[in-house]
Amino acid sequence: xxxxxILIALxxxxxxxxxxxxxxxxxxxxxxxxxSTTSPQVRLPGTIYVSQQGSIYAISxxxxxxxxxxxxxxxxxxxxLGDGSLLVIRRFDAYSDLYHVxxxxxxxxxxxxxxxxxxxxxxxxxxxxxxxxxxxxxTSVYFATDAPKPAPNQSYEVDFSLxxxxxxxxxxxxxxxxxxxxRWSVPDLYTGxxxxxxxxxxxxxxxxxxxxxxxxxxxxxxxxxxxxSSRMLSLTTPExxxxxxxxxADGLTVAMVCTHSGxxxxxxxxxxxxxxxxxxxxxxxxxxxxxxxxxxSGDNLLYMNAADPNGxxxxxxxxxxxxxxxxxxxxxxxxxxxxDATSAAAWSSH
Amino acid sequence: xxxxxxxxxxxxxxxxxxxxxxxxxxxxxxxxxxAGFLVSVLAGVVLYFLPALxxxxxxxxxxxxxxxxxxxxxxxxxxxxxxSTAPFTLLLLGSDSDSKFKGDYLTQSMILTRVDPITKHVxxxxxxxxxxxxxxxxxxxxxxxxxxxxxAQCAIQTVERDLxxxxxxxxxxxxxxxxxxxxxxxxxxxxxxxxxxxDYYPADLSGGNPFDYQRILVLPGAQHMSGTLALEYxxxxxxxxxxDFARSQRQQQxxxxxxxxxxxxxxxDIPSLATSLGADFQTSMSIGQVSGLLPIAGSVPLxxxxxxxxxxxxxxxxxxxxxxxxxxxxxxxxxxxxxYFPAVS
Numbered sequence: 001x002x003x004x005x006i007l008i009a010l011x012x013x014x015x016x017x018x019x020x021x022x023x024x025x026x027x028x029x030x031x032x033x034x035x036s037t038t039s040p041q042v043r044l045p046g047t048i049y050v051s052q053q054g055s056i057y058a059i060s061x062x063x064x065x066x067x068x069x070x071x072x073x074x075x076x077x078x079x080x081l082g083d084g085s086l087l088v089i090r091r092f093d094a095y096s097d098l099y100h101v102x103x104x105x106x107x108x109x110x111x112x113x114x115x116x117x118x119x120x121x122x123x124x125x126x127x128x129x130x131x132x133x134x135x136x137x138x139t140s141v142y143f144a145t146d147a148p149k150p151a152p153n154q155s156y157e158v159d160f161s162l163x164x165x166x167x168x169x170x171x172x173x174x175x176x177x178x179x180x181x182x183r184w185s186v187p188d189l190y191t192g193x194x195x196x197x198x199x200x201x202x203x204x205x206x207x208x209x210x211x212x213x214x215x216x217x218x219x220x221x222x223x224x225x226x227x228x229s230s231r232m233l234s235l236t237t238p239e240x241x242x243x244x245x246x247x248x249a250d251g252l253t254v255a256m257v258c259t260h261s262g263x264x265x266x267x268x269x270x271x272x273x274x275x276x277x278x279x280x281x282x283x284x285x286x287x288x289x290x291x292x293x294x295x296x297s298g299d300n301l302l303y304m305n306a307a308d309p310n311g312x313x314x315x316x317x318x319x320x321x322x323x324x325x326x327x328x329x330x331x332x333x334x335x336x337x338x339x340d341a342t343s344a345a346a347w348s349s350h
Numbered sequence: 351x352x353x354x355x356x357x358x359x360x361x362x363x364x365x366x367x368x369x370x371x372x373x374x375x376x377x378x379x380x381x382x383x384x385a386g387f388l389v390s391v392l393a394g395v396v397l398y399f400l401p402a403l404x405x406x407x408x409x410x411x412x413x414x415x416x417x418x419x420x421x422x423x424x425x426x427x428x429x430x431x432x433x434s435t436a437p438f439t440l441l442l443l444g445s446d447s448d449s450k451f452k453g454d455y456l457t458q459s460m461i462l463t464r465v466d467p468i469t470k471h472v473x474x475x476x477x478x479x480x481x482x483x484x485x486x487x488x489x490x491x492x493x494x495x496x497x498x499x500x501x502a503q504c505a506i507q508t509v510e511r512d513l514x515x516x517x518x519x520x521x522x523x524x525x526x527x528x529x530x531x532x533x534x535x536x537x538x539x540x541x542x543x544x545x546x547x548x549d550y551y552p553a554d555l556s557g558g559n560p561f562d563y564q565r566i567l568v569l570p571g572a573q574h575m576s577g578t579l580a581l582e583y584x585x586x587x588x589x590x591x592x593x594d595f596a597r598s599q600r601q602q603q604x605x606x607x608x609x610x611x612x613x614x615x616x617x618x619d620i621p622s623l624a625t626s627l628g629a630d631f632q633t634s635m636s637i638g639q640v641s642g643l644l645p646i647a648g649s650v651p652l653x654x655x656x657x658x659x660x661x662x663x664x665x666x667x668x669x670x671x672x673x674x675x676x677x678x679x680x681x682x683x684x685x686x687x688x689x690y691f692p693a694v695s
Contacts, residue, residue, distance in 0.1 A: 007383055007386070008386070010387075011383075011386045011387050011389075011390040012390060014387050014390050014391050014394070015389075015390030015391055015392075015393050015394035016394060017391075017394070018390075018391040018394035018395050019394035019395070019397055022394075022395065022399075022618045023618070093564065093565070094564065094565040095565075123549065123563060123564070123565055124549040124550075124565070126565060128547075128567060130569075146547065156548075156549065156550060156588035156589050157589060158547045158548075158549050158589045159547070159589065160545060189591070190589055190590055190591040191544060191591055192544040192545030192546065192547060192570065192589075193545065195545060195570070208570075210544045210545065210570075212591040215661075216592055216595060216599075216659065216661040217543075217592075217599075218543060218544045218590075218591060218592070218596070220544065220570070243570060243571065244571055257571060257572075259541055259543075261543075262541075262652075263540070263541050263603060263606055263607070263652060264541070264652070265541060265571075265572060287572075288539055288541065288572040289572060290571040290572040290573065291571065304572070305572075306539050306572065306574070309539055309607070309610035310536075310539065310610055310611060310613075310614060311539070312574070313539075313572075313573070313574055338574055340573075341571065341572055341573040341574065342569040342570075342571055342573050
């Protein structure tokens, strides 16, 4: 009797074991790990700020800390100011705002208020502000916003244009544009517009400009403007389809991501020669690369990349990326970490 | 041959019979035990695959779908003579399946796909949803109404008749099913072509008023997309120079990105995928053909995928039947389609 009971128990256990074995064989799609340490092969000087799952993390050597930012929304696209404090975007479902925060994450100031729902429930009156960039003299901020909208709530048109505003004075984004700001670009409509401004030391501005080819596609070129009202000069061709520009401290070496209208990209560098761009060199070919950014010294390049088509987006590093003999690309973060690939890392010397 | 061993022999015979009886019982008991283990293991396996079996019985191998009206249609049936190596044509259908439609679905997405398992070449042709065609259910209308009027049968027969192609299978997926299956797979990695913005994106999957709008923004470049973000990317259309055409291109992009995921799907993943699809999936393929398709999809190189979108001059904007539509230029479309797809017999 006892033996029979044991046999029945074993039979049930074998059924359960078969069931659970199949469950173990299942491809597990576990959530990406939060960044807590960095690869032991890479120890970079200064502090690198990255965005993951709506928070900003600071990497200093091998240690990682999460900035104590207020909860709510997605904190992304950090930029470092001269004193080590940061400009950061806080994105919500229908709008985003620019914040000035300390390196610890304490809010020093909310610079925009793009949620209009408190005064007007019309959703289309809300605004986006993204891709902040600090001017070369550290006194102004450049950014992309979907203002102005010619006919909010009457038109489908919503495209980014580029603006600058002084950091020391208040500015506000409204239906007619940025009060207290200077408009730099007029977008090609229904393309997404102009984004990712990079102010240059000579007062010019480099950016990614989306354009309608008239042949069923929208492509991006790197645009250069010498001043707010000047005409955009195309530095790359529509066929190259280059965006995500980042300029090194020398004001001349440009990193960019070119997709050639495909579903993979090349990470490339080229040198600004006056108002044109010299021949591009491919640093990483056929990658899922995005959001390059330079070290404060301008020698070393960071970028986001998924090592394989199903992989997580990690932070990668290329030493001497602008030189004649760039180093080998190395992953800074663990393979289990999935960073926000649309948010360029900000590298501070502090 | 002596018979003088009767006593002992009888005793030996009894022992032998007793021994045989005991042996028979042991064999029977052993068989029972083995059978018990087999049944138990089988039950464990069946229970594991139960969600997939339910989907297989309910949603795959569809041979007939409901049809309103009185139109006479041939039933949708899987081609019998297709081998695992023969090229085949699959009509992919996607619908807004939220509560606005109460089961009466249009097909916002129609992608005619040709798969050649030997050459590992895939051709995807997006059929614009606003294409003004003769519907299989009678009369003219936008091609997205074919599914509404006669389900997959009508969609297939409308495409077969108007584009003059033969279709072997169809697969239909609802929006919520697409989001769920992408989430179940852990999302996808894709390169967004440009900032995709829409201030009038339908807020129909959040459980509130399905007629509400929401603002969405998908940033450009390579990134990881959750199911919801991927849906926003393929569905947004209002602030787009090419409207539905651009959306079609983005839908093909996501299918290409999804192909990378199929390399990692095993048989053990089928139940959870089936559960995530829920009632938002139907196909004329059998469960075996669906699972056989996954490794083929995963092995197709990016360079072997041909993408076709019927931009002008293949189509032109018209106002017809009180609505904006796209008028097909059949003289251009049919020869182009014939390059990639077999003619209807």
